[in-house]
Amino acid sequence: MxxxxxxxxxxxxxxxxxxxxxxxxxxxxxxxxxxxxxxxxxxxxQPFNEANPYRELLAQAKSMVELLDGSLDRPEGSISMEEAVELIKQLNWQLEEKNSHRSDVTAKLGEVREKQKKLEPFRSLSFDTSRLQGFRFVKHRYGSIAKTYFREFEKYVYDDLETVFFKCKEDSETVWGIYFVPASEADRVDAIYASMHFERIHLSGDLQGSPDEYWSRLDEQEKELAAQETAISRSIAGELKNRRKELLLAVEKLEKLSENFEVRRLxxxxxxxxxxxxxxxxxxxxxxxxxxxxxxxxxxxxxxxxxxxxxxxxxxxxxxLKNSRLVRPFEMFTRMYGLPAYNELDPTLFIALTYALIFGAMFGDAGQGLLLAVGGFLLYRFKKLQLAAIVGYAGIFSTIFGFLYGSLFGFEDILPALWLRPASSEAMVNLPFVGKMNTIFVVTIVFGMALNLLVMVFHIINSLKAKETGDTWFDHNGFAGLVFYGAAVTVIILFMTGHSLPGGIVLALMFGVPLLLIALKEPLTNRLLKKKAETKNSAVMFVVQTFFELFEVLLSYFSNTLSFIRIGAFAVSHAAMMEVVMMLSGAESGSPNWIVVVFGNLLVCAMEGLIVGIQVLRLEYYELFSRFYKGTGRDxxxxxxxxxxxxxxxxxx
Missing domain, CATH: 3.30.70 (Alpha-Beta Plaits)
Known part of the structure; x- marks a missing residue:
């Protein structure tokens, strides 16, 4: 709701x-x-044009909390805005010297790590690279180039260029190296390298010895600075330990104040x-x-x-949306289609009932349904996945229909069929002018007709709430469509059950008048609302357009009704697939291969369960939701x- x-x-x-x-x-x-x-x-x-005064204090408070050890559960109690602000300012003043020292150490540590990062690809150079700085007639450049460009460089450019490239390191995407070039040709060669996307890496001028030796010295500095940073942080944490409760309360307070302040933009x-x-x-x-x-x-x-x-x-x-815990998982399907507008009916309960029911009818097996139910609800219990809960509900109805079909893990001779066995010859029924048809097909078509009539009622309710007069009375899903489709359903059922048809006058009124109202929806709506038509087409064009629109409406009624045959088709196909599994396992001989039985059940359960789940959702969205639901709401x-x-x-x- x-x-x-x-x-x-x-x-x-x-x-x-x-x-x-x-x-x-x-x-x-x-x-x-x-x-x-x-x-x-x-x-x-006027809008508010003020800067958030709590943002900086909150950042400082969070940086302090990061230094605390142990659990960060918020303690009981409260703190005022003034107390929270004063606490953070006081702690900042007390820890100013240590924080400043730590910032300096952190900055130096960052510089050392950046040098290590730049130097890492060139550690394979085993000579004293600092001696290269003294060369007068030869220049050198460190850098990297993408592997694709490096291949082109080697194939088309390198042999004709006055340069020597020494590869230091490579991975699947990049090549790092150093190239040498005569000083007189440096500008031209540098330009060619740049055109090949060579990215220069400027190593620090204090590079002494081989790159690996220098990297080792940087590594010692990095460890020393990291130890200093850790020691300072522990010292600060020790001083903050006594104010732990107040600090956590202050963070909570400042978070709320900062969040509240952001409301000013609205x-x-x-x-x-x-x-x-x-x-x-x-x-x-x-x-x-x-x-x-x-x-x-x-x-x-x-x-x-x-x-x-x-x-x-x-x-x-x-x-x-506010639905009961049993129905709430199906809100996922509602949101996937689109949230209902405020004045629309919430279809969550409708889709919860129909989705689980149709899934069970299409996938009726007491054993496999029980596995889906238990697995789905266990997954929902521990992982809180909404889809898992939906699978659990679908499994319950699969189990119910499994008893109705008399099917248990594909075995048809263990449980008695409380209704019928979909793939058996006993499930056939004779219909006038149709002949023999599987009973489950007949039932699913009638079920689809009932659902269509129900969603037309939903459409009328939504249109009345939205004050859409034309859609309420003259739409093919509105009152006119309900009368026509309801009359058609009634006539079909009377005919198929051997009862005489209504008289010609009744047929004309129940069929002809609603179709005429649907065809004249636009002019009738304009007349009721006392609105002038925006465009005036010729009478011939209006008749032609109305004819094809009416034909499309009738076709949609027919195709929509027949679409529900898939429910029975999947019920029959599921029974047929399990018959194949039983045949392959040798169950007919009385001693089935249980490995084949188990594997076949798992395969059918996974594959057909996924397909049926998608097909049921298609029925919900395209055959039912499209008749009454727009889903244009905002969350x-x-x-x-x-x-x-x-x-x-x-x-x-």
Whole structure:
């Protein structure tokens, strides 16, 4: 179901915004809208143009928390904004010297590691490369080149160029090396190398000895600086240990204050009698809106106005779904198609019931269904995957239909069929003018007709809620389509069951009038709404266009109905595939090869289960959803988000 919404406008003194949000708004879920866009009729509105004063303090506080050892669970208690700000400033002042020393060490450590990174590819050079600096008539360059360009360089350029390239290291993509060139030709050769995407690497001027020897000295410096950095960090952590609880509370407080401050980009401010006021706009659930309004009524600095959904606003209400825990996993399918608009029906319960039911009918096996159910729910229990829960529900219905079909891991002689066996000759039934047809095909077509009638009712409800008169009465999925399709279904069922057909007048009224209304949907809608037609086509063009549109509608009714035959087809094919498995295992002789039985069941369960799952979703989306559901809603996004009590390293970064 879709949670009912209220539109809130909250205002008060500009300097009181942080307090209002901290004391009241932070405890509720609200989808904020841009106040400047929503309140276009209000004069003298201005945006907030203030920098976040908590961002830097929060970064400093998080850097301190990163130095703490052990669990980072938030302790019980609270701290005020003033106390949090003062604590971080005080700790920064106390640790200023050590932090400065650590910053210097960290900077030096970064420089050493950067030198090591540059020098690493050239460690294979075994001579004293510093002697190259004294060459007057020969220049040298360190660098790298992509392997693809290096091959072209070797094949087409290298032999005709006055240079010597010495390869030092290579991997699957890059070649590192050093090249030598006469000083008189350096500019020309450098340009040619650059054209081949040679990237120069400038090694430091203090390079002494061989690159490997210099790299080893840098490695010793790196270890020494890293040890210094660790020692300083431990010293700082030791001093922070006594203020651990206050520091964690301060981080939580500053996070909330910083998050609240970011709301200013959606707020507006206005001046009234030389005093500045803020204005916030957003959507809340009816329950939260009533509680928030009641809580702030006694606060003279907070003024709140709630309005109903049908107010004239540019932005439609966001959609917040609220379904029971049993149905909630199927919200994934709803969101994949598109969230319902606020005034649409939520199809989650519908898809939950029909998806599991159709899956079970197409994949009816008590044993394999039980495996799907147990595996799906176990995976959902430990991994919280919504799709796993859907598989679990589908497995339950597969098990139920397995008993109805009398199928257990493909064995047809263990369980009695409570209804019928899809692939047996006993499942056939005689129909007038059709002849013999599998009963399950007949049942699935009737089931599809019933679903089509139901979704047409959903379409009418959605159209009435959206106040779309033409779609309500004259659309092929509206009232006219419901009457026509319902009459057609009734006539077919009466005919197939041997009952006499209704009279010609009834047929004309039930078939002809609805089709005429569907054909004249546009002019009838314009007349009801007293609107003038935008374009005027000739009578001949109108008749031709209407004829083909009506033909397409009739064709869609026919193809949509026949599409549900796939339910029975997959039920029969599943039984046939398991018959093949039983035959290959030698089950007919009474002593089956159990390895073949187990492997065959796993293969069929995995392969056909995936195919059936996709086919059921196709039926839901293309045959059912397309008749009544648009999915044009936008998600309800609260500016506040529930936080866990554990402060993770990701939150600190």
């Amino acid at each position: 879709i949670v009912k919404m209220k539109f809130l406008t909250i205002t008060g003194p500009k300097d009181d915004l942080d307090r209002m949000m901290d004391e009241y708004l932070s405890r509720y879920e609200i989808h904020l809208e841009n106040a400047l866009s929503e309140l276009k009729t209000v004069r003298d509105l 707020a507006a401010c206005t001046r009234e009698h030389h005093e500045m006021f803020y204005i916030l706009c957003g959507w809340m659930s009816e329950k939260d809106a009533a509680a928030f309004k009641e809580e702030t009524e006694s606060d003279e600095n907070v003024y709140c106005v709630t309005e109903d959904v049908d107010r004239s606003v540019d932005s439609p209400p966001p959609t917040k 309800f996004k609260s500016y506040t988000h529930p936080r866990s009590k554990h402060l993770s390293k990701e939150e600190l970064s």
